[in-house]
Amino acid sequence: MTQTLYRKLVASHTVVQLDADNVLLYADLHLMNEYTSPQAFAGLAERGLTTLYPGQNVATVSHIIPTHPDKFRIIGDADSALQASNLKRNCDRHAIPLFDTNDRWQGIEHVIAPEHGMIRPGMVVICGDSHTTTYGALGALGFGIGTTEVEHLLATQTLVYRLAQDMRIRIDGALPPGTTAKDVVLMVIAAIGAQGARGYVVEFCGTAIAALSTEARFTLCNMAVEAGARGALIAPDETAIRYVLEHCPDLATDAALRERALEHWRTLYSDPDATFDVEHRFDASSLAPTVTWGTSPDQAVTVTGLIPPARNASDTRALHYTGLSSGTSLEGVAIQHVFIGSCTNGRIEDLRAVIETIGERRVAPGVRAMVVPGSGAVRDQAEQEGIAAKLIAAGFEWRKPGCSMCLAMNDDVLAPGTRCASTTNRNFEGRQGRGAITHLMSPAMAAAAAVTGHITDVRKLLAS
Known part of the structure; x- marks a missing residue:
């Protein structure tokens, strides 16, 4: 059989x-x-x-x-x-x-x-x-x-x-x-x-x-x-x-x-x-590179594409919640917060991708960028490889391990209206804080947003 x-x-x-x-x-x-x-x-x-x-x-x-x-x-x-x-x-x-x-x-x-x-x-x-x-x-x-x-x-x-x-x-x-x-x-x-x-x-x-x-x-x-x-x-x-x-x-x-x-x-x-x-x-x-535009992980589009027309009430609600419009691009949308971590993207390879992306750049003015390793072992390895020191020098917060801002069950919570480039797995309404807006993306894309202050096609940074 x-x-x-x-x-x-x-x-x-x-x-x-x-x-x-x-x-x-x-x-x-x-x-x-x-x-x-x-x-x-x-x-x-x-x-x-x-x-x-x-x-x-x-x-x-x-x-x-x-x-x-x-x-x-x-x-x-x-x-x-x-x-x-x-x-x-x-x-x-x-x-x-x-x-x-x-x-x-x-x-x-x-x-x-x-x-x-x-x-x-x-x-x-x-x-x-x-x-x-x-x-x-x-x-x-x-x-x-x-x-x-x-x-x-x-x-x-x-x-x-x-x-x-x-x-x-x-x-x-x-x-x-x-x-x-x-x-x-x-x-x-x-x-x-x-x-x-x-x-x-x-x-x-x-x-x-x-x-x-x-x-x-x-x-x-x-x-x-x-x-x-x-x-x-x-x-x-x-x-x-x-x-x-x-x-x-x-x-x-x-x-x-x-x-x-x-x-x-x-x-x-x-x-x-x-x-x-x-x-x-x-x-x-x-x-x-792909980024979510709405309040569900399936509401996603490539960073070079355009947000599609609303197909149903859920799409309409999502556009209203995120303050975006159909037919527009996510590239260039300003963000105020970056979160890199979670069980989805909090491993050592993810942190290496962040370092490769930022190069000698620094976190953009007006942006708060947090990096939360997925475990004590990841944190130790990042420190041994010099990743943590480079992140701190670039203006990132280097945190202790935990779920952190993935789901706002702790003291890492976004304020209402804050737009976050996040490496987590869910972008539901209020997932990272009541009234907060989450855009899911890769660690490299989140790093690109951190140093530019807006959603950015990471390929442009890697090519420069």
């Missing part, structure tokens, strides 16, 4: 088939944060239950944590501080590893898990956060769940899982200079729509995907959920396997374990004649 990669992963983790559409699925790893776990732990306590496999659960404080550069971080907001202290108390009680507020390696769950070797091809990884799709970059099935499901998972290490349909998105062609995985995924979401992959697990393939680095693939899979995808996958190739081996000390020292792992990983691909329910094809060779 031929199978897609998605079906292989589900089959290998199915404890029991419940009915035609649902299975009891085993999870290799469960990641937690401070805002989706409290009610789940409370539910366990009420029922007198404990965590079945504590070592297969990992927690981090990331969403509510302040990112100011003070040596010792203190969460000033009382409600947020309570969330963090509750998480520590629950993790201590259940013997669950925790990257706490001032842990050297603290960071965003979707950044720290791969860099610490927790994610390997063929795994099922679950978290109370929608961007768990990130792990598909390594051939692992990752997806987000709700609080009630977190409780069930802690107690049983399993989940009642509704099967998804299969979608394949093939992207061929070499990415032109100045374009990145962020531009690729914005192109795809704009083409198929914010609900275009609803009910599907998407498998990405093609020559453009094969040429991407692992960190770029994280960006791609991370944002697949913005098209409604229930998961995203890329079959593990030499690029992904090299990344895993570099980040997994046990595989580096145990030759027998490594060979068994490699033998299994070589089976993780969709069979040549496997059937997909839906297929899309794209050519990346003519791609240009």
Whole structure:
């Protein structure tokens, strides 16, 4: 029987088939944060239950944590501080590893898990956060769940899982200079729509995907959920396997374990004649840097293009909210804030792209530019490479790791009316602050906006 990669992963983790559409699925790893776990732990306590496999659960404080550069971080907001202290108390009680507020390696769950070797091809990884799709970059099935499901998972290490349909998105062609995985995924979401992959697990393939680095693939899979995808996958190739081996000390020292792992990983691909329910094809060779103009990730256009006419009430509302007009270009639109970070684009390759873009330039007058590394490890590496010093010299704020201004659950919040060039994953109304306006773009494009004071085609800076 031929199978897609998605079906292989589900089959290998199915404890029991419940009915035609649902299975009891085993999870290799469960990641937690401070805002989706409290009610789940409370539910366990009420029922007198404990965590079945504590070592297969990992927690981090990331969403509510302040990112100011003070040596010792203190969460000033009382409600947020309570969330963090509750998480520590629950993790201590259940013997669950925790990257706490001032842990050297603290960071965003979707950044720290791969860099610490927790994610390997063929795994099922679950978290109370929608961007768990990130792990598909390594051939692992990752997806987000709700609080009630977190409780069930802690107690049983399993989940009642509704099967998804299969979608394949093939992207061929070499990415032109100045374009990145962020531009690729914005192109795809704009083409198929914010609900275009609803009910599907998407498998990405093609020559453009094969040429991407692992960190770029994280960006791609991370944002697949913005098209409604229930998961995203890329079959593990030499690029992904090299990344895993570099980040997994046990595989580096145990030759027998490594060979068994490699033998299994070589089976993780969709069979040549496997059937997909839906297929899309794209050519990346003519791609240009892409920016969102509205309040949904699918409302995007190339920086050289024009904002399209409103197609529906949602488009009309978005144009009103952002203060833009159909038929105009985003290039030249003034910004007041730049945010570089998040689980989408807070890795070391993203920060290197920022440095390459800015060169000897400085942040433009009237612009506040923040760089928030995705983890303590990314921060350390950036400082060792001299990236942090260059950013500070150029007028950027160099912050501590965390989710920060991605979602305004902490003290990094935009004021009403502020227009921000952001490397995050969502540009919803009020996402970065009530009344604030978010334009999603790549780190290179955000850096270009920072030093020019407006949305700028990064290719012009790279060519100068």
